[in-house]
Amino acid sequence: GVAAAAGAMLAAAGFVIQRITGNPLASPEVLGVGTGAGAGLTAVLMISATAGTGWQLAGSVFGSLTVLIAMLAIAAR
Secondary structure: OHHHHHHHHHHHHHHHHHHHHOOOOOOHHHHOHHHHHHHHHHHHHHHOOOOOHHHHHHHHHHHHHHHHHHHHHHHHO
16 A cells, blocks of 8 residues: 555656666665755754644755755756
8 A cells, every 4th residue: 555655656766866867876865865855844844843744745845856956966067
């Protein structure tokens, strides 16, 4: 059920990152995307400890996308 869906999403995320970067060894963990998501979530919770799930999710997505875009910009140089 849920575990299989989570595993499938992680596999899809890894595949997308490998295709975007053109590196077969790239993964969300190596690029720091997970850490960016944690930083975004932390920022949301620092602003409002009672933030709803939607705001927490938005903060996590914003943090992970920010890190991914920054890493791709650095790698493009």
